[in-house]
Amino acid sequence: MAQTKNFRFEELLDKHHLKKTGARLRVLSMMYSKNTATSQPDLESVMSDIDRVTLYRILNVFEEKGIIHKVFDLNGTANYAVCHADCGENHHHDEHLHFNCTNCKNVYCLDDLHMPRLNLPEGFKADSFTLYASGLCPKCSKKNASSIN
Amino acid sequence: MAQTKNFRFEELLDKHHLKKTGARLRVLSMMYSKNTATSQPDLESVMSDIDRVTLYRILNVFEEKGIIHKVFDLNGTANYAVCHADCGENHHHDEHLHFNCTNCKNVYCLDDLHMPRLNLPEGFKADSFTLYASGLCPKCSKKNASSIN
DNA sequence: AATGTAAATGTAATTATGTTGCATTTATAA
DNA sequence: TTATAAATGCAACATAATTACATTTACATT
Ligand SMILES: [Mn+2]
Ligand SMILES: [Mn+2]
Ligand SMILES: [Zn+2]
Ligand SMILES: [Zn+2]
Numbered sequence: 432m433a434q435t436k437n438f439r440f441e442e443l444l445d446k447h448h449l450k451k452t453g454a455r456l457r458v459l460s461m462m463y464s465k466n467t468a469t470s471q472p473d474l475e476s477v478m479s480d481i482d483r484v485t486l487y488r489i490l491n492v493f494e495e496k497g498i499i500h501k502v503f504d505l506n507g508t509a510n511y512a513v514c515h516a517d518c519g520e521n522h523h524h525d526e527h528l529h530f531n532c533t534n535c536k537n538v539y540c541l542d543d544l545h546m547p548r549l550n551l552p553e554g555f556k557a558d559s560f561t562l563y564a565s566g567l568c569p570k571c572s573k574k575n576a577s578s579i580n
Numbered sequence: 581m582a583q584t585k586n587f588r589f590e591e592l593l594d595k596h597h598l599k600k601t602g603a604r605l606r607v608l609s610m611m612y613s614k615n616t617a618t619s620q621p622d623l624e625s626v627m628s629d630i631d632r633v634t635l636y637r638i639l640n641v642f643e644e645k646g647i648i649h650k651v652f653d654l655n656g657t658a659n660y661a662v663c664h665a666d667c668g669e670n671h672h673h674d675e676h677l678h679f680n681c682t683n684c685k686n687v688y689c690l691d692d693l694h695m696p697r698l699n700l701p702e703g704f705k706a707d708s709f710t711l712y713a714s715g716l717c718p719k720c721s722k723k724n725a726s727s728i729n
Numbered sequence: 730a731a732t733g734t735a736a737a738t739g740t741a742a743t744t745a746t747g748t749t750g751c752a753t754t755t756a757t758a759a
Numbered sequence: 760t761t762a763t764a765a766a767t768g769c770a771a772c773a774t775a776a777t778t779a780c781a782t783t784t785a786c787a788t789t
Binding site for chain 2 (some may be wrong): 749752755
């Protein structure tokens with residue numbers, strides 16, 4: 432039931448010493464219910480009753496706490512996805528592939544795809560990597576195959 | 581001398597059937613003179629006499645023609661860099677590492693670093709990849725090492 | 730249960746980024 | 760030289776994001 436479901440997010444907010452407000456619970460609920468990232472514009476239109484500034488502040492504090500991470504899609508639009516790795520306050524470890532479907536515009540975090548180790552040119556000291564790919568997601572490539580026009 | 585230098589860019593514009601205008605030559609000259617990408621805000625402030633809209637249009641047409649490519653840095657800011665691969669009209673092949681220095685904010689295109697082949701989960705059909713890394717560039721890591729406070 | 734307070738939200742204003750439509754200018758082909 | 764398509768400039772608009780400050784609310788403490 433809905434109550435049990437929300438309890439999980441209340442615990443999460445508690446853990447990070449954040450007050451349990453309706454807006455925060457709704458943002459968490461929405462982001463955790465999908466297997467793709469959520470764009471800022473989508474969040475804004477879905478939660479149009481919540482003030483835009485509040486939304487930005489919620490997203491920022493969630494990112495700081497390591498609850499979500501930001502990823503820009505091919506158009507430079509900010510998208511947000513829940514962190515699965517052991518992310519925490521100012522410690523993000525979201526080194527996975529971000530797949531951007533050119534058809535449905537969804538951004539998928541492909542966590543299980545471990546980052547290939549590579550040796551940078553002399554002098555460069557990397558502390559984080561992100562891999563981007565674009566193309567067709569499973570749903571869209573299937574649709575595409577059936578509609579051979 | 582300056583005349584010889586500019587001749588190279590005039591040829592480039594010719595090749596792509598673009599008119600040789602002062603604004604375009606200046607943009608080319610600036611981007612080719614650096615070994616890092618140039619941010620849109622930087623371009624705008626350096627070329628403040630050129631209209632903002634004109635600048636956007638120049639960048640867009642250069643990108644379409646395969647002269648430059650766009651890359652978003654860690655803050656989602658648009659940066660532009662010259663294409664070295666065999667890019668052309670609507671054919672980009674800039675599948676290299678983009679290194680974003682967290683200190684000087686410069687974006688480096690590390691062309692020689694070829695993309696590692698990786699197998700995506702069932703159903704995903706990728707047609708382009710980009711690898712991002714962030715950390716310290718050679719200059720900044722050197723500076724950092726000497727100033728142990 | 731009442732209350733004090735820091736945290737969170739709302740509101741208004743401002744800045745940055747990017748686009749569109751239209752008038753004017755200019756590069757260049759003829 | 761001239762005609763014209765291409766390029767630029769300008770005004771208006773749209774969206775994204777931030778800042779400052781006033782108000783409300785969650786929640787710890789009494
Ligand atoms: Mn991700
Ligand atoms: Mn590049
Ligand atoms: Zn798709
Ligand atoms: Zn640097």
